[in-house]
Amino acid sequence: MANLVGTLNGTAPILLGGVVDGPQPTDVFAGLGTLQGMRTSSANATKYAAFTALFDGQSVGYLDQVASYATIEPADDYSVIAFLAFAQMATAP
Secondary structure (H helix, E strand, C coil): CCCCCCCCCCCCCCCCCCCCCCCEEHHHHCCCCCCCCCCCCCCCHHHHHHHHHCCCECCEECCCCCCCHHHHCCCHHHHHHHHHHHHHHHHCC
């Protein structure tokens, strides 16, 4: 999840979780560059890259960058379904 209000050094507050649209074809990552006002963080870059590498492959992947919104920004329509599923699991016998 994009850490828009948290810190950039890996300390609290850090927002965790969220359902994203990704992975995306890796060729869409080429030439993304940066966006005006974009804040960058390298505090967890290696850890994040190692984690997402578990899901990358077959010419698709994740990129932790604001310009690659489909792989990091929570998708509301997916997230609502996730909350519903968690609520049902919590109340299941």
